[in-house]
Amino acid sequence: KDFKSDQEVRWCPGCGDYVVLNTVQSFLPTLGLKRENIVFVSGIGCSSRFPYYLNTYGMHSIHGRAPAIATGLATTRPDLSVWVVTGDGDALSIGGNHLIHALRRNVNIKILLFNNRIYGLTKGQYSPTSDPGTITKSTPMGSVDTPFNPISLALGAEASFVGRALDSDKKGLTEVLTAAAQHRGSALVEIYQNCPIFNDGAFDVLKDKDEAAHRIIPLRAGEPIRFGPEGEYGVVPNRWGGFEIAKVAEVGESELIVHDPAIEDTAYAFGLSRIGDQHLNHTPTGIFRQVSRPTYDDQARAQVEQARSAKPADLQALLTGKDTWTVD
Numbered sequence: 001k002d003f004k005s006d007q008e009v010r011w012c013p014g015c016g017d018y019v020v021l022n023t024v025q026s027f028l029p030t031l032g033l034k035r036e037n038i039v040f041v042s043g044i045g046c047s048s049r050f051p052y053y054l055n056t057y058g059m060h061s062i063h064g065r066a067p068a069i070a071t072g073l074a075t076t077r078p079d080l081s082v083w084v085v086t087g088d089g090d091a092l093s094i095g096g097n098h099l100i101h102a103l104r105r106n107v108n109i110k111i112l113l114f115n116n117r118i119y120g121l122t123k124g125q126y127s128p129t130s131d132p133g134t135i136t137k138s139t140p141m142g143s144v145d146t147p148f149n150p151i152s153l154a155l156g157a158e159a160s161f162v163g164r165a166l167d168s169d170k171k172g173l174t175e176v177l178t179a180a181a182q183h184r185g186s187a188l189v190e191i192y193q194n195c196p197i198f199n200d201g202a203f204d205v206l207k208d209k210d211e212a213a214h215r216i217i218p219l220r221a222g223e224p225i226r227f228g229p230e231g232e233y234g235v236v237p238n239r240w241g242g243f244e245i246a247k248v249a250e251v252g253e254s255e256l257i258v259h260d261p262a263i264e265d266t267a268y269a270f271g272l273s274r275i276g277d278q279h280l281n282h283t284p285t286g287i288f289r290q291v292s293r294p295t296y297d298d299q300a301r302a303q304v305e306q307a308r309s310a311k312p313a314d315l316q317a318l319l320t321g322k323d324t325w326t327v328d
């Protein structure tokens with residue numbers, strides 16, 4: 001199946017969005033779904049042009065509100081695979097509230113968060129993920145904001161699936177997207193995406209082979225968490241209940257954490273998310289958390305069905321907790 005639309009793609013030359021689009025277009029056929037059963041809902045921003053370029057249903061919706069629209073779709077149409085495409089400005093600033101509540105509710109939607117650490121569409125203002133000190137048109141003396149860590153934020157909102165990948169890493173991104181698609185519930189996938197016009201090279205240290213070996217910490221379920229050109233570094237518990245980096249030769253292999261994204265306690269995945277810092281010195285990639293819990297849409301539909309099939313007398317008791325109607 002061809003998931004490319006006939007629309008001309010209108011991103012700047014070299015934009016990381018092209019690579020993500022290409023990966024999504026190649027990955028969608030593997031889901032075995034009909035095009036008409038897939039919907040991409042976006043907000044406002046460069047990445048939010050995404051739905052135009054896919055030969056599926058799509059909606060270029062309201063700034064920050066894509067999760068709300070997707071919630072309605074997922075709840076009323078369980079036959080659809082519902083995806084949200086959003087950016088760091090759209091999702092974490094004006095849409096912050098919608099994002100955290102969609103994750104908290106565990107609505108069956110998949111959220112792709114394109115994080116380029118800048119507002120691209122409005123031509124280069126700092127965003128909620130920009131580095132402190134970033135000089136932009138709206139922060140001429142440097143940003144004084146503390147940025148969000150989107151992975152930590154999602155975990156704090158009880159997200160049942162949280163992953164991260166690089167725009168340029170087609171294999172890694174495909175793996176995370178595939179797992180997200182198969183997950184029942186809200187999935188947040190943060191994608192580090194280069195904006196060559198307003199924040200070029202923000203993730204270059206993770207794309208240089210030698211640098212990446214020292215910085216990227218691949219999370220593989222069932223395997224000890226280690227990295228480095230020779231796998232000489234690993235992740236171990238620290239005294240505050242989180243994790244830190246250690247030399248394997250000094251602590252011993254048996255001390256390394258064996259990654260398990262199915263751990264229920266969010267403290268585990270949260271601890272992994274805090275290993276990384278804004279300067280990308282250490283950057284875990286892959287799936288941080290993937291746990292099973294009831295979805296909002298399944299439960300809402302079950303309640304509607306229960307109310308629909310109830311006899312009038314039972315319905316009164318169901319909706320009011322009383323045997324007879326009363327007027328307050």
Ligand code: SF4
Binds near residue numbers: 047121196
């Ligand atoms: Fe891509 Fe940046 Fe251009 Fe937007 S402004 S299309 S993010 S390169």
